[in-house]
Amino acid sequence: MLADKYRERIDGILAKYPEGHRRAAIMPLLYMAQHEYGYLSRQAVDEVAGILGLDPTEVGKLIGFYTLFHDEPGGRARVQICTDLPCALRGAEHFADALCENIGVQLGETTEDGALTIEAVMCLAGCDRAPMFQVQDSEGIHYHENQTVESAMEIIEGLRKQAADD
Numbered sequence: 001m002l003a004d005k006y007r008e009r010i011d012g013i014l015a016k017y018p019e020g021h022r023r024a025a026i027m028p029l030l031y032m033a034q035h036e037y038g039y040l041s042r043q044a045v046d047e048v049a050g051i052l053g054l055d056p057t058e059v060g061k062l063i064g065f066y067t068l069f070h071d072e073p074g075g076r077a078r079v080q081i082c083t084d085l086p087c088a089l090r091g092a093e094h095f096a097d098a099l100c101e102n103i104g105v106q107l108g109e110t111t112e113d114g115a116l117t118i119e120a121v122m123c124l125a126g127c128d129r130a131p132m133f134q135v136q137d138s139e140g141i142h143y144h145e146n147q148t149v150e151s152a153m154e155i156i157e158g159l160r161k162q163a164a165d166d
Contacts (some may be wrong), residue, residue: 002033002047010051022052026059030069035138039070067121068136074117075110076163077137079156083120086127095131096120098149103156115163116156135159 003010009032017024029051033044040063042056049056063069067080081096100106100118110117126132129145133152137159144155 002029002036002044003051005036006032014051023054023058025052026054026062027066027068030059030062034069039073041071067119067124068141075115076166077115077135077159078117078119079133079135079159080119080121080124081107081133082122082124082126082130084123084127087124087130087132090127090130092131095147095149095152099152099156102149102153111160113160113163115160137162 010029013025013028013032014022026048029048030040030044033048034040037044045060045063046056049059052059060071063071070078079099081092081099083092083096096107096118103111103116103118105111105116105118107118107120121134124132124134124143126143126145131147131152132143132145133147135142135144135155144152
Protein backbone atom coordinates (compact mmCIF):
# COMPACT_ATOMS: atom_id res chain seq x y z
CA MET A 1 0.00 0.00 0.00
CA LEU A 2 1.15 3.49 -0.81
CA ALA A 3 0.51 4.82 2.68
CA ASP A 4 2.83 2.21 4.18
CA LYS A 5 5.56 2.24 1.57
CA TYR A 6 5.72 6.00 0.98
CA ARG A 7 4.59 7.46 4.32
CA GLU A 8 7.41 10.01 4.51
CA ARG A 9 6.95 11.13 0.91
CA ILE A 10 3.17 11.38 1.30
CA ASP A 11 3.57 13.44 4.47
CA GLY A 12 5.93 15.74 2.56
CA ILE A 13 3.39 16.21 -0.22
CA LEU A 14 0.54 16.87 2.21
CA ALA A 15 2.67 19.36 4.17
CA LYS A 16 2.76 21.61 1.10
CA TYR A 17 -0.96 22.29 1.37
CA PRO A 18 -2.68 24.25 4.15
CA GLU A 19 -5.15 22.52 6.45
CA GLY A 20 -8.50 22.18 4.72
CA HIS A 21 -6.95 22.07 1.24
CA ARG A 22 -5.58 18.52 1.16
CA ARG A 23 -7.60 17.70 -1.94
CA ALA A 24 -5.08 19.82 -3.87
CA ALA A 25 -2.62 16.95 -3.36
CA ILE A 26 -4.67 14.66 -5.62
CA MET A 27 -2.46 15.10 -8.67
CA PRO A 28 0.94 14.48 -7.06
CA LEU A 29 -0.47 11.49 -5.18
CA LEU A 30 -2.02 10.05 -8.35
CA TYR A 31 1.28 10.52 -10.14
CA MET A 32 3.08 8.70 -7.32
CA ALA A 33 0.53 5.86 -7.42
CA GLN A 34 0.83 5.53 -11.19
CA HIS A 35 4.61 5.44 -10.95
CA GLU A 36 4.32 2.66 -8.37
CA TYR A 37 1.74 0.51 -10.18
CA GLY A 38 2.25 1.45 -13.84
CA TYR A 39 -1.32 2.70 -14.18
CA LEU A 40 -4.15 3.83 -11.93
CA SER A 41 -6.25 0.82 -11.06
CA ARG A 42 -9.41 1.07 -8.99
CA GLN A 43 -7.32 -0.02 -5.99
CA ALA A 44 -4.83 2.83 -6.56
CA VAL A 45 -7.66 5.36 -6.80
CA ASP A 46 -9.14 3.99 -3.58
CA GLU A 47 -5.75 4.31 -1.86
CA VAL A 48 -5.31 7.94 -2.91
CA ALA A 49 -8.88 8.71 -1.88
CA GLY A 50 -8.26 7.09 1.50
CA ILE A 51 -5.09 9.13 2.07
CA LEU A 52 -7.00 12.33 1.35
CA GLY A 53 -10.26 11.37 3.02
CA LEU A 54 -12.16 11.82 -0.24
CA ASP A 55 -14.70 9.78 -2.14
CA PRO A 56 -12.97 7.64 -4.80
CA THR A 57 -15.25 9.16 -7.46
CA GLU A 58 -13.80 12.61 -6.74
CA VAL A 59 -10.31 11.26 -7.30
CA GLY A 60 -11.15 9.05 -10.28
CA LYS A 61 -12.79 11.75 -12.36
CA LEU A 62 -9.43 13.45 -12.90
CA ILE A 63 -7.87 10.42 -14.55
CA GLY A 64 -9.78 10.63 -17.82
CA PHE A 65 -9.21 14.37 -18.11
CA TYR A 66 -5.42 14.48 -17.97
CA THR A 67 -3.17 12.68 -20.45
CA LEU A 68 -0.68 12.31 -17.62
CA PHE A 69 -2.82 9.62 -16.00
CA HIS A 70 -3.76 6.15 -17.29
CA ASP A 71 -6.48 3.83 -16.05
CA GLU A 72 -5.37 0.88 -18.20
CA PRO A 73 -2.07 -0.99 -18.29
CA GLY A 74 0.20 -0.07 -21.16
CA GLY A 75 3.72 -0.38 -22.47
CA ARG A 76 6.83 0.54 -20.52
CA ALA A 77 6.70 3.86 -22.37
CA ARG A 78 3.70 5.74 -23.69
CA VAL A 79 4.19 7.67 -26.90
CA GLN A 80 1.50 10.33 -26.98
CA ILE A 81 1.05 12.12 -30.29
CA CYS A 82 -0.80 15.42 -30.29
CA THR A 83 -3.55 15.29 -32.91
CA ASP A 84 -5.43 18.42 -31.85
CA LEU A 85 -6.59 20.70 -34.69
CA PRO A 86 -3.55 23.03 -34.82
CA CYS A 87 -1.21 20.02 -34.89
CA ALA A 88 -3.44 18.25 -37.41
CA LEU A 89 -3.10 21.29 -39.68
CA ARG A 90 0.66 20.74 -39.52
CA GLY A 91 0.35 17.07 -40.51
CA ALA A 92 -0.02 15.34 -37.14
CA GLU A 93 -2.68 12.88 -38.27
CA HIS A 94 -0.62 11.72 -41.25
CA PHE A 95 2.43 11.56 -38.97
CA ALA A 96 0.53 9.43 -36.41
CA ASP A 97 -0.77 7.06 -39.09
CA ALA A 98 2.66 6.65 -40.70
CA LEU A 99 4.37 6.15 -37.34
CA CYS A 100 1.83 3.49 -36.32
CA GLU A 101 2.28 1.74 -39.65
CA ASN A 102 6.05 1.64 -39.15
CA ILE A 103 5.66 0.31 -35.60
CA GLY A 104 2.94 -2.19 -36.50
CA VAL A 105 0.17 -1.00 -34.18
CA GLN A 106 -2.91 1.19 -34.27
CA LEU A 107 -3.39 4.26 -32.09
CA GLY A 108 -4.30 3.10 -28.60
CA GLU A 109 -2.47 -0.22 -28.92
CA THR A 110 0.61 -1.61 -27.22
CA THR A 111 3.42 -3.26 -29.15
CA GLU A 112 3.68 -7.05 -28.85
CA ASP A 113 6.92 -6.75 -26.89
CA GLY A 114 5.17 -4.53 -24.31
CA ALA A 115 7.67 -1.74 -24.85
CA LEU A 116 5.34 0.98 -26.19
CA THR A 117 1.77 2.15 -26.14
CA ILE A 118 0.98 4.65 -28.90
CA GLU A 119 -1.78 7.14 -28.11
CA ALA A 120 -3.39 10.19 -29.64
CA VAL A 121 -3.82 13.07 -27.19
CA MET A 122 -5.19 16.56 -27.32
CA CYS A 123 -2.91 19.56 -26.92
CA LEU A 124 0.63 19.20 -25.72
CA ALA A 125 1.07 22.98 -26.05
CA GLY A 126 3.49 22.87 -28.96
CA CYS A 127 1.19 23.68 -31.87
CA ASP A 128 3.83 25.64 -33.80
CA ARG A 129 6.30 22.75 -33.46
CA ALA A 130 4.10 19.93 -34.73
CA PRO A 131 4.21 17.11 -35.47
CA MET A 132 5.15 16.47 -31.89
CA PHE A 133 4.74 13.86 -29.22
CA GLN A 134 5.63 13.26 -25.63
CA VAL A 135 7.04 10.10 -24.15
CA GLN A 136 6.02 9.09 -20.63
CA ASP A 137 8.31 6.51 -19.09
CA SER A 138 9.78 5.66 -15.72
CA GLU A 139 12.17 8.60 -16.03
CA GLY A 140 9.46 11.22 -16.58
CA ILE A 141 7.98 13.05 -19.55
CA HIS A 142 10.06 13.92 -22.60
CA TYR A 143 8.88 16.19 -25.45
CA HIS A 144 9.88 15.67 -29.07
CA GLU A 145 8.98 18.49 -31.44
CA ASN A 146 9.26 19.15 -35.19
CA GLN A 147 9.31 15.43 -35.86
CA THR A 148 9.42 13.44 -39.03
CA VAL A 149 8.53 9.77 -39.15
CA GLU A 150 12.23 9.02 -39.58
CA SER A 151 13.35 11.06 -36.56
CA ALA A 152 10.52 9.63 -34.46
CA MET A 153 11.47 6.08 -35.43
CA GLU A 154 15.00 6.71 -34.14
CA ILE A 155 13.49 7.69 -30.79
CA ILE A 156 11.14 4.69 -30.89
CA GLU A 157 14.00 2.29 -31.58
CA GLY A 158 15.89 3.78 -28.62
CA LEU A 159 12.87 3.24 -26.39
CA ARG A 160 12.51 -0.34 -27.56
CA LYS A 161 16.20 -1.04 -26.95
CA GLN A 162 15.93 0.47 -23.48
CA ALA A 163 12.86 -1.68 -22.73
CA ALA A 164 14.68 -4.81 -23.91
CA ASP A 165 17.67 -3.97 -21.70
CA ASP A 166 15.48 -3.54 -18.59
